Amino acid sequence: MAQHVVPPKIYFAVFTALIVLTATTTAISFLDLGPWNTVVALGIAFLKATLVALFFMHVKYSPPLTRIVIAGGLFWLAILLALTLSDFLTRGWLAVS
């Protein structure tokens, strides 16, 4: 596997996007969107993280195993969150005397 060298102009483009997204997320937090504030904030965070991963961390140019490893980590975090929340979010469902 030859090593891929990413040209700096891509880094600068990603950097610009990241700064714009940061400014956006801070600005949007001042608008009252109700529950959507959280959704938008996390959505922007995921987008930023994806850009950092794909370009700064070279995931875009990495072998499939790298993506499987990352997906695995995220999936396992999701298991931890989902199954634990399955407890906390359903506690009130059954009326217990």
Place this chain on the structure above:
Amino acid sequence: MADARAPAAAPSDASVTHAGPRDLQHHFDTMEQQRDASSLGMWVFLVTEILFFGGLFLAYTVYRSEYARAFAEASRHLDITLGTFNTVVLIVSSLTMALAVFSAATGRRRALLVLLIATMVLGGVFLGVKAVEYGHKFHDHLVPGPHFRFPGPYARQAEIFYSLYFAMTGLHAAHMIVGIGILTVLVLQARKGRYGPAYYTPVEVSGLYWHFVDIVWIFLFPLLYLIGRHIH
């Protein structure tokens, strides 16, 4: 089968041609195998870090869902300007780190040194700002423990928010400090001309670590700083 003690025969891959024997560890057969192993190793390590921080993210998620209002009120006392500034600082540091890897890969030795040092300085700035923020919290009696004071009915839940704030940003800061330590080692090695197009794996995998720590902050920032603007 090639005797692994001798350097690998040079195929058309230019990165191998100039690799000296000292760069190829004896238990690997080729530089490529060594590189693949190092890279996979760092990625697997980063997965462990996802789960390590993940425990705290879980605690945050559970209590945020239970104490939404208290958390929002508590979050208001964080300085959104400093938080945003720090986010930008880390993003710049990721840029300098990525450019440092590029410099190593293309043999730009001086640029490599400058960029590594710039990354370290930016990391230091981040930590400095965090220290200032922690100082403010101490001043405002928002450090959990016997001196914690929070006006209103949500004091206990706000204390949980701040416990998580300090735990999560503290753990993150500890990772930054380690990262700066790693960069120090890289700088010392880079000064000796250790890294070039044939061998720069340590710079690359250290970059992966640094970017990961940036990504953690990318999530910490909105979760801790941006949820308190509107209380419902």
Place this chain on the structure above:
Amino acid sequence: MSSALVAPPESKHPVEPRVNYLNATYGVKSWLLTRDHKRIALLYLASITFFFFLGGLFALLIRLELLTPAGDLVQSQTYNKLFTMHGVIMVFFFLIPSIPAVLGNFLIPMMIGAKDLAFPRLNLLSWYIYMVGATFTLWAVVHGGVDTGWTFYTPYSTASSNTHVIATAVGIFITGFSSILTGLNFIVTIHTMRAPGLTWFRLPLFVWSHYATSLIFVLATPVIAVTLLMVAVERLFHLGIFDPRLGGDPILFQHLFWFYSHPAVYIMVLPAMGVVSELVTTFSRKNIFGYKFVAFASIGIAVLGFLVWGHHMFVSGQSVYAGMIFSLLSFLVAIPSAVKVFNWTATMYKGSISYRTPMLYAFGFIGLFTIGGLTGLFLATLGVDVHVHDTYFIVAHFHYIMVGGAIMGYLGGIHYWWPKISGKLYPEAWARFAALVIFLGFNLTFFPQFILGYLGMPRRYHAYPPEFQVLNVMSTAGASILGAGYLMPMVYLVWSMRYGKAAPANPWGSTGLEWDTPSPPPTENFAVTPVVTDEPYHYSPGEVEIVG
């Protein structure tokens, strides 16, 4: 590539051996600063053996106390410390590292035709990290121990206990990184350093099971690490993350704790299953039945094992809906384990079975693991668990798996690979006798505990109603026999290092790359990287004479 007929055994006092990994360099520094995975395996062997006997000492004290219904040997506070230290030491400092750190470290590079693991220095660091963590915990033991149970439930551990919780938690936290780095090393090694021709489906099942175990190492251990960190911080700064009086939820701790600790039990049993796959094939002289099923079952156990942790929390106050989900998932995880048991059995069918010591341990594993596993299904059933939770039924269940399963797998593996590791043959008659003593002692210790638990005797109590005494006495008698049984291999294995017959390269006539090297192997394992063309376990019954 199996060897043909092997050379006759050498004389009792072998001539000076050729250079191998044991004698290549001399001196304490050459061992403490080694990068050789085989030497690191032996460093671990020494450490975990020490902790095994320390944990066993606590078990002995527990069983002595339980000889009589009254709590008369020790105070209840002390008893709490005894079962806590027993659990902490056996789980974290013996069982979790045991097979992976000793046999995995020693064998994985050899089984894949490599000279070492991917990161030899990290491997040595893993051992040092283990030792540092162990030192913290030993410090705590010597200074009065911990009394929270190995489970560290909050808020007792964070707010009320007066014992050395932080030191112990820090010790386990540190040692956890030893696990994480070992798992990382194995994963990278297996992905990147397999010999030419060694495709994934030509790997020995021992390697598959260690790969699956390593997935658990890297995904689960960080969570217990951060959780124990939170416990230490909460205790130190009087926080309330897990304290209901301060707005926290103790069940959150339990979720975090068991997210690791359930997969941890698969860390403890999967490597033993890998050993059993090797033993069953060798000593039936037959290819494994359903290789791919067994390989995928290892991965299946690792993955499904992450989805079931709430079955430890059925009566904790967890939502009953979550309980139902965890119960269903717990039934599912039994399936890949059962697949393995069926496939081992089918492997033995019409095989040419020889009852050497390793095979005796394999039989022991299969039978006892089956009992332990089936009782696990009882516990996965919500209604039954409500009745037997926190009783001796649970204690019996997990000891059947951990001791009847994992430790038997460990001993089977130690005996099987002993000729390769030490270059000597252990005395077969004594070894068989010890295996028998261990099997009998084990069952006498733990079977009565199923009955005790079902009848209602709670765990972690040092006093009990007099009608339970007979069963308790049986259990203690069994424990003494078991202890004696464990001492025997200590004696004869050490004896064999000096006085045992010299072992040939392949005393069992096994397939597998590790048997292509001399016993003991040279430091670099293979002078030339082998090329693999055979399928695994390509046995033909009756062709090879077993010399060992």
